[in-house]
Amino acid sequence: MALTFLPVGAVSAFAAETGSNELDLTPNTEVTITETATYDLLPCENAQRHLVIDAPNCTVTLRIMGNINIAQNQNDFIVVKQGTLVLEGSDHLLGYSDAVSKPHPLITVSSGAKAVINDGQFNSNSSSIVCNNGTVEINGSGRYTTSTSYVIDTRSNSVLTINDGYFHSDSRSVILGNSSQEIEINDGTFINESLRSPTINLNHDKQVYIHGGTIKNLVGGRALDTGDNTTIEEQNGKNILLEGMQGTYVTIAVVSGATFNFKSGTVRSQKSAAIRSALNATVNITGGTISNSLYGVKSTIKPELCFIGKDVHFEDNTNDICMEEDQLITIADDYEDEATVLVMDSDLILPRPITTTGNADSQKKLKLHSNNAGTVAVFHDNGDETGYQELVERTGYFVNVVSGTASIDGGTTALSPTTQVPDGTPVSLSAAPAQNGMEFEQWVVSPASALTDPDFDLTASETSFHMPAQDITLTAQYRPSAPTIDDAPVDAPVDPGISTAVTIIGGALLVGGLHQLGTELWLIHHLPRVPPSRKLASNWPKCSGRMPDSLLLLPKPLIPISTPTTPMRSRLHSGQLKTS
DSSP: OOOOOOOTTOEEEEOOOSSEEEEOOOSSOEEEEOSSEEEEEOOEEEEOOEEEEEEEEEEEEEEEOSOEEESOOSSOSEEEEEEEEEEEEEEEEEEESSOOSSOOOSEEEOTTOEEEEEEEEEEESSSOSEEESSEEEEESSOEEEESSSOSEEEOTTOEEEEOSOEEEESSSOSEEEESOSEEEEOSOEEEEOOSSSOSEEEESOSEEEEOSEEEEESSSOOOEEOOSEEEEOOOTTOOEEEEEOSSSSOSEEOOTTOEEEEOSSEEEESSSEEEEOOTTOEEEEOSSEEESOSEEEEEOSOOSEEEEOTTOEEESOSEEEEEOTTOOBEEOTTOOSEEEEEEOOSSOOSSEEOBOOEEHHHHHHOEEEEOSTTEEEEEEEOSSSEEEEEEEEOOSBOEEEESEEEEETTTTEEOOTTOOBOTTOEEEEEEOOOOTTEEEEEEEEESTTSOOOTTOOTTOSEEEEEOOSSOEEEEEEEEEOOOOOOOOOTTSOOOTTSOOOEEEETTEEEETTHHHHHHHHHHHHHSOOOOTTSOGGGGSOOSSSSOOHHHHTSOOOSSOOOOOSSOHHHHHHHTOOOOO
C-alpha cells in the first residue's frame, strides 16, 4: 500500500494489509489509521507528522525503529481515538528536540480507547508524555522524563496500570490523577524534583493500589498525595519505598475524607512526617516500617481514625507518633513494639490522653515513651476493664520486673509498672519461684549500666537496690538444676532403670551405671581397632584358636552387670545418672 503525501493540514486515511509498513514522519501531515495494522516508525531528526488511531475494536501496533525528534507539536503526536494502540519503543528515543510554544502531549488516549506502551525512551520539554482519558498500560524498563510538565496526566474515569519503568519530572508531579477510576502501580521508579508538587498527586482518584516501586521527592519532600481509597501493600516479591529527601513537606499526605491503608513497605521523611492524616480521613497503618523521620505518624485535623496495628515497626525516628492539638491515636490491642510519642498542644494540660479507650489489659502493656519534657506515658484505668494511655508529670522512674516482683517501704508496698519511684528510694526485689528442674541464676538489668549500687546482688533471688535516676527493667533468669550423684553402699536398693552394679577396673571403683562406661573405656583403650567392613574375629590371633590373653585379664564384676536402656553418655548429659 502506498502512502499519499498531502499538504499541511490535510489528512490521509488508510489501512495496512497483513505485515508491516514503514512510516516516514517527516511530512507535516496527519495520518489516520482505521484498521488493524503494524507500522514501523522510521528514525527522524525533524518529525512533523502526527498520527491518529481511529480503529474501533482493532489493534494497531507501532514499532519505533530509531530515534525520533519532533520539531514542532501543533498537534498531539499520537492520538488514540478508538481501538487499541500497542507502542513498541525498544531502546529508542521519542521526544521533542526543543521547547515549543504550544505544548501538546506525546500520546493522548481518548475515553473508551486503550494504549499499551512497552519499553522505549520518551522525553518532553514542554508537555506531558501521556494524557490518559481511557486506559493505559505501561510495561518494561522504559524511561519517561519531562522538564516542565507531568509525565502522566490521567483524568476522570480513566484506568492506569504501571508494571515497571523509570519516571522523572524536574518541576511537576510525575503522575497527576484527577478523579480517575483506578490506578495500579506494581513496580517502577518515580522521581520528582519539585518543591511543592508531590511525586504522585492524586485528586480524589477512586481506587489506588501500590504493590511495588520506589517513589521519591528529591527537593520538596512530598512523595504521595493519596486518592479516595489508597492501599499500599507489597506483592509479588516487589519492595516499596516512599521517601521525602529534603523539604519540610510530609512524605505521604492523606487527603481529606480519604481512606488510606498502609500494609507493608517503608516510608521515610528526613525533615517532616512520614504519614500525616487529614480531616475526616481514615488512616489504617497495619504493617510496614516507618523510619528515619522527624515524625513517623502525625495525627492532625481530627481524622475519623488513625490506627496503628501490631505489625508496624518504628525505626530511628526522632518521634514515632506525633499528635497535634486535642488529637488521639488508636493502637491495636496486640501491639508489642515500643514507640515514642510527642504532643504538640500549644498549652499542654496534664493529664493529657494520647490513645483512644481500649481493653485495659492491652493498654497497660503498651510501651509508649513521652518525648514531651517532664512527662511520662502511663495507663489510666476507667474502672470498667477499659482504659487508655495518658501523659502525666514525671515525679520518678519506673521499675519493670519480668518473672518477679518489686516493692518499696520495706516490702510493704508493691510496685506496678505505672508506679513512679523517686531516685534513691530503696527497692526490694524478689524472683518468681523456679519451675520444676530449674533454679534461679541471676538478674538481667536493662540498660546494663543502670544499676551501680554496690549493695545490689544480681545472683540473689531476693535482693534490693537504690532506685537510679532512669527507668529500668529487671528480668529474672533461670537455669536447669545441676544433676546430683549421691554416695551409697554397694548393697543399696537397685533403681529399676539404672544399674547399681559395682565393678573395679584398673583399680577404680565404678558404682551403678558408671560400670558400663568404665568397661567401654577399657575396651576402647586395649582392643585392636576393627575396620567397619571386617568381622572382629578376623583380627584375632590365629595361632592357637583361643581368646587373646588380654581379654582374659578383664576383671570380673563383683555382681552381675545390668545394661542400662539409655546410652551412658546421654544419661550423664541429661542428669539422669544417680544412685539412691
